[in-house]
Amino acid sequence: MRLFPSFLKFILIGFILFQISCASYTKSFEPKEKTVETFTPDYLKDFQEASFKISIEAFENHFGGIMVAKKLKRNHYRFAFLNEFGGKMMDFEILNRELKLNYAVEQLNRKIILKMLEKDFSMLFSEEVLIKNEFAQNELRMLEVEKFSGNKSLFYELNQAGNLQKITLAKNKEKASITLINNDKHLSDIEISHGDFPIKIYLHLLNNQ
């Protein structure tokens, strides 16, 4: 008979903890009146095509190469990963936040990798995104896009000068984040993290046409 109350207590504590963690991401944000209806990052405004040095740190392994990106039309971009010797490892498109695979070497043709890339590159290459809420946090402006990926929201974090410095995908806590290291108007240096998941992607702009 004692089993049931302890089980109930366990569920109750779990529920309370869940409630606390649910509220945690926007808890420290101060709601503000919305100043924009849609948002396009500055780096996408004149974007045509570019090449980057890409470095991936995954489970204590290092992979490197070159990534090229081209805008085909609004919210439609094409990407290719090349190894240093020019060999094509992957070729894919992101159209309205969905990945379409054109080619991948066997080792990279995995659902978990494709899902991660779909999310990461949608976060980075989305234009005219509908803004649902606006917040202030210290001196930062936060723009929230609801249900950007499943039930997770996307947050654009802008500094006082109005420069985008971070893009975060979060529900109860941060799932993925993109830091624009120089927070400038180009994608000169970017770091993509995946919460507790030990995969980081670094992009360094080589050429911007």
Added chain:
Amino acid sequence: MKNLIFSFVCFWVLGGMAQAQLSPAEIKSLKANINSATANLTSLESTFIQIKHLDFMENDVKSSGKLYYKSKSKIRWEYTSPFHYYVIFNNDKMFVNDNGKKKETEVSSSKLLKDLSKIMLGTVNGSAVLDETKFKINYSKSGADFLAKMIPTDKTYKKYIKQIDLTFDGKTYLLKKIKTTEPSLDYTLIEFSNQKKNAAVSEDKFAFK
């Protein structure tokens, strides 16, 4: 219009002349010359440029660097632009330095590395790449140089390669151009220049550091 037709005819005639098929006797002589050119090759220093062409991109991705070789199995393939990266094969060990990130591997640990080592050494020792067990090879004269068009017959190679064009220098018989075309028709072109045969190459170039 007449001029246009005339230019087309000229193009095809000259094109045909520029790539005259070699007779069996000429092929035999070409192979003998390539073999003897590499047989007495104790070292090589060369610069190279690499162009990756992707059909969907307006601009090609350009890289350049230096190649060092010491007989029989030491090679350093070093990119200096657009970023610093080098790979060294030295007696069954491979070493990679990607902008300061270093990694050493036993070549025998993977078939892929064995193939990569073979390809790298093949860029110096041209006769080793003319593998008639895996490719159907067509030999022709291209201006003062010789061209070997290799079409894979091997199933695995066919997945990644549509054709490899090797250009051998008509005087030195060293490999001076490699163009690898993928089934998608995207290609990688590597052109060597300033080839210094049997130049003094410091042992330090093959040190893992």
